Each structure stands twice: as structure tokens, then as C-alpha cells.
Amino acid sequence: xxxxxxxxxxxxxxxxxxxxxxxxxxxxxxxxxxxxxxxxxxxxxxxxxxxxxxxxxxxxxxxxxxxxxxxxxxxxxxxxxxxxxxxxxxxxxxxxxxxxxxxxxxxxxxxxxxxxxxxxxxxxxxxxxxxxxxxxxxxxxxxxxxxxxxxxxxxxxxxxxxxxxxxxxxxxxxxxxxxxxxxxxxxxxxxxxxxxxxxxxxxxxxxxxxxxxxxxxxxxxxxxxxxxxxxxxxxxxxxxxxxxxxxxxxxxxxxxxxxxxxxxxxxxxxxxxxxxxxxxxxxxxxxxxxxxxxxxxxxxxxxxxx
Amino acid sequence: xxxxxxxxxxxxxxxxxxxxxxxxxxxxxxxxxxxxxxxxxxxxxxxxxxxxxxxxxxxxxxxxxxxxxxxxxxxxxxxxxxxxxxxxxxxxxxxxxxxxxxxxxxxxxxxxxxxxxxxxxxxxxxxxxxxxxxxxxxxxxxxxxxxxxxxxxxxxxxxxxxxxxxxxxxxxxxxxxxxxxxxxxxxx
Numbered sequence: 001x002x003x004x005x006x007x008x009x010x011x012x013x014x015x016x017x018x019x020x021x022x023x024x025x026x027x028x029x030x031x032x033x034x035x036x037x038x039x040x041x042x043x044x045x046x047x048x049x050x051x052x053x054x055x056x057x058x059x060x061x062x063x064x065x066x067x068x069x070x071x072x073x074x075x076x077x078x079x080x081x082x083x084x085x086x087x088x089x090x091x092x093x094x095x096x097x098x099x100x101x102x103x104x105x106x107x108x109x110x111x112x113x114x115x116x117x118x119x120x121x122x123x124x125x126x127x128x129x130x131x132x133x134x135x136x137x138x139x140x141x142x143x144x145x146x147x148x149x150x151x152x153x154x155x156x157x158x159x160x161x162x163x164x165x166x167x168x169x170x171x172x173x174x175x176x177x178x179x180x181x182x183x184x185x186x187x188x189x190x191x192x193x194x195x196x197x198x199x200x201x202x203x204x205x206x207x208x209x210x211x212x213x214x215x216x217x218x219x220x221x222x223x224x225x226x227x228x229x230x231x232x233x234x235x236x237x238x239x240x241x242x243x244x245x246x247x248x249x250x251x252x253x254x255x256x257x258x259x260x261x262x263x264x265x266x267x268x269x270x271x272x273x274x275x276x277x278x279x280x281x282x283x284x285x286x287x288x289x290x291x292x293x294x295x296x297x298x299x300x301x302x303x304x305x306x
Numbered sequence: 307x308x309x310x311x312x313x314x315x316x317x318x319x320x321x322x323x324x325x326x327x328x329x330x331x332x333x334x335x336x337x338x339x340x341x342x343x344x345x346x347x348x349x350x351x352x353x354x355x356x357x358x359x360x361x362x363x364x365x366x367x368x369x370x371x372x373x374x375x376x377x378x379x380x381x382x383x384x385x386x387x388x389x390x391x392x393x394x395x396x397x398x399x400x401x402x403x404x405x406x407x408x409x410x411x412x413x414x415x416x417x418x419x420x421x422x423x424x425x426x427x428x429x430x431x432x433x434x435x436x437x438x439x440x441x442x443x444x445x446x447x448x449x450x451x452x453x454x455x456x457x458x459x460x461x462x463x464x465x466x467x468x469x470x471x472x473x474x475x476x477x478x479x480x481x482x483x484x485x486x487x488x489x490x491x492x493x494x
Contacts (some may be wrong), residue, residue, distance in 0.1 A: 011474055014447060017455050049430030050449030052321030052346045055356075060338045063356070065362040068331050074364075228453040288467040 001029045006036050008276030009269075014043045019298045021265045022272075249274065249283050255290050259297075268294035315379035323370035330370075334363055337380060341387045344461070347446035348391035348439045354398065358391035365390055384461045390444065393440050426484060433483035437476055444469055445476035 006029045030037050045075045096173045255270035271290040278284065313321070315333060322330035332491060341362050346355035373382060379416050434442060440462075447453045459471045 011470065011477070012455075015455065015473075040479050043477055045426070045447040045484065046477040047478055048400070049427070049434045050446050051431075052343050052446060052450050053352065055342070055352060059356075060342070063338050063342065063359055064331065066333050067360055069329070069332065070360070070364060071327060071367055083339070237320050275467050275470060277476070278468065284467045284471075285465055289466050292466065 001025050002031060003029075003036055005273070006030075006033070007039060008273050010036065010040050011043060011276075012045075012272065014040060019265060019268055019295060019300050021298075022269055052105055249281065249286075251280075252287055252290070255294075257285070259294055261292055264294035264297035266296065316375040316377075319370060319373055319379050320375045322367065323373065330367055333383075337383055338363075340380065341383060342409055343389040343451065344384050344443075344447075347443040347450070348388055349395050350435045350437075350439070350442055353390065359393045360386065361392040361394065362387035367470040381460055385463060388462065392439055396441040406454070429483055430480055433480050437479060441476040441479070443474050445480075448473055485488075 006026055008017060009022060009026050013023060018026060030040065251270050252274050255267045256275065258264075258270065259267035268291055271287045271294065274281070275284060275287040275291070281287070313329070315336065318329040321459050322333060338359070342355055342359045345351070345358035345362065349355045362383070366383055369386065373379070379493055422481075434445070437445065444458055444462065444464075447458045448455075453461065455466055455469050455473075458464075459466050462469070464472075
């Protein structure tokens, strides 16, 4: 191999990512070429700068503490846990409280019975739909309403202004959800595009016809999160996804041909060269795909498909 | 082998999603180092990495309901950490182009090897700090964390080609910094 052929392969060689055959070729060239050995040494020098300082065990304990403290403040306890956490209350006090509650309930009941007004019943908790309607309409409570309603009902929030209806209308008139949500945001929602806009969920189906025009296999909702990052989902060819109108790249075409002819080592080498020389080429994804398939055929590492 | 009674990450995550804070605490304990380092790789300094790591765990907890326990937990958590760090560095300060990073002061000239190495180390540190977050992250995940190209691709949700290209650009910039600011040597 010449220097020109070897140099693009050096990073993968340095990182232990070369296929066995390629590794041997690179080593053979290195044994005779001082310039490429120096280039390899450059990679090692650069990697010497890769240091992440260790903040020490105390820091990590502190990190745990801060995170858990924040979560404890944020996370309300389930209702049934709170009484268990309280210090024990003497039975007499429970009894006193229970007796007092009973007196209030009975007295209130008798009083309501005496008033004979059934409208008091639904006012105890949330406002009824009828009341909501009244509030939305901005009307005051009917003057003739029973005073008992006002005293027994919990303090009502200020009546929602009529704007609420306007807001709803505005929401309906608002533009549709953006077609593509950035992958990062979807990841934060649990790395699951099923949380994203419907338009996003359709992306793989719309832009990625399967190889040879075959229909796509169904993807589970949890698979979709790999969109944009993983081009190796079974049945989906990034070749076709990435380039509906492929840019000219004869060496890439040759790599593909070699792969189809059962020569994965040569195909991998060509594709690697191509990618190293043109990392931003429109068909870079295609080169990656060829590399992956070739490496798979050679029994090398491949990107795990979860 | 896992001892009886010790739960795996995915089971802990499922329990934490049900509101069991102690399970999440165990997850934090297990992965705080990986999360911090993932954040540092993006942020390039302790203060930001610390803030991002805390934010990452909080985001992870809030997102547990959409976590699928059939998938490995750590890669999912790493992605959240990375996003938290990227958000933070994006919000806090603009990226300083490599060319604008000030040269470290020239010490008194001395031919000693040790001095040259120290100078080179300082230059490289400065150059790493000046890398754009995505390049620094890819470089550190490979060279400091020892992740394979495939693992980096998964951690950063990037195609393999992008990983290789970022790695090449990061190393290129670091070497450029060495050569421009050092002896200006040329490679064969």
C-alpha cells in the first residue's frame, strides 16, 4: 500500500477498529514508512491530551446527595405514607379529634336537613359543570341562592375569565406541531419518538423505502428512537434513506459492487477511504452502510442494534 | 454473577418509575461517575459538568415513565446526560474558536525534554478545552473513556461516519495546535 492509501486507515488502526486484513496491510506499510509512523505517533500525542480529571469519591457522594435531596423535595409522598411518618399521637387525641369531627358532621347534617335545600349537596367539592358554565359566562351567583352553599363550599378560585374560551380557540387555530422534533429533545423524553409529534413518527416510513422497493418491516414504537442515530435497523437501508438521487462517487459504487461480489475486505477498504476523504459527502451514510455490512461479513464489531 | 437480591439497572429503573426513590438512589450511586464523565466530556470543566450531571439525573427521573426496561439503562442515561450538558454549555457561553485561544505564556527558553513535554501538555489541554463540544465529546469518549466507534455512535445518536469524522477533526485540531504553537514541524 502507498502512503496515500494508508494514511486514511491510520485512525481506525490506532483505535483498534481495523479489520484483520487491513490491519496487517497497515502494519506492513508502517514497517517500511517513517512518514506514516510519524503520523501514527501524532495520533498518540493527540490522545495524550484526553484526560477527564477525577473529582474524587467525596464529590460523587455529594452529587448523589444533592440529586436525591432535590427529588425528595419535588416528589410528593403518597397520601397514605404521611400519617405513618408522623410521631405517634396519643389515643385520647385521636378520639378527641374524631369526636369533634363527628359533632361537626352531625350538626351540619341536621342544619342542612332543616334548610331542606338539595342544592347544597353538589357544592361540597368541585364546581359542577353547571357552575362552570355560569362562571365562564361571567355571571354572578344567583342572588336567590342558598346562603348555605356559600358557607359550606370551599373557597372557590376566582372565576376563570372568559379568555379561557379564547385561548382554546387560539390553540385550535395555532399552527400544527413542528414536523420534526430535534432528536435530542425526544431523547430527553425517554429516548422514545412515540412521545413526539405524529409527523415525526411517520418519518421513517415516508423517507425510507426498504431495499429493492420491499415494504418496510413494522417497527415497534420503541425502535423509532434510533432514528437519526442508527442506520442499521433491519430492513432499512441507509443507502436509500440517505440518497434518493445519489451523488456521483465511483469508488463507492465499486465498493458496493465488491461487497455484492463477496469481497467484504476490499469493499470495507474502499468505503473507509471514501469516508475518510469525504466525511461530509452526501453519500457518506452509504459508505458507512457498506462498511458496516462488510465488517459484519468479516465478523468484526458492528454497532449493536438494541 | 449477580448476587441474589441485587437488582439490575433495568429493574431498578422500573421500580423507580413507580415512585420508589431508593431504587433511583441506587441507580445514581451506580452511574454517577459515568454521568459526570459524560458531562465533562461535553462541558470541558468541572463546574459545568457538575451542574449538568445533577440536571441529567433529575431529567432521567422525570423521564422514567417513558423508559423501556427492555433496553439497557446506561446508554439511555448517557444520552440524557449528554443532552443536559449540551444544553448547559450552549446556554452558558459561546464556543471560542481554536484560533482565538490565547497562547500560554512562553517560559524561558530551555531545551529540556521535560519542559517541552509540559508545554505540549498545556497546549493540548487548552486545545481540548477549545474544541467544540461535539468534537471534544467524541474525542474524549474514545481516547479517555475507551469507547468503541460503535459505542460512541450509540451514545451520541450519531452515524458511525460522523463519529469517525468528528474524531479525525478533533485530533487534527489538536495536532494543529501543537504544530502551530510548537515548532511548526511538518509531517511526511
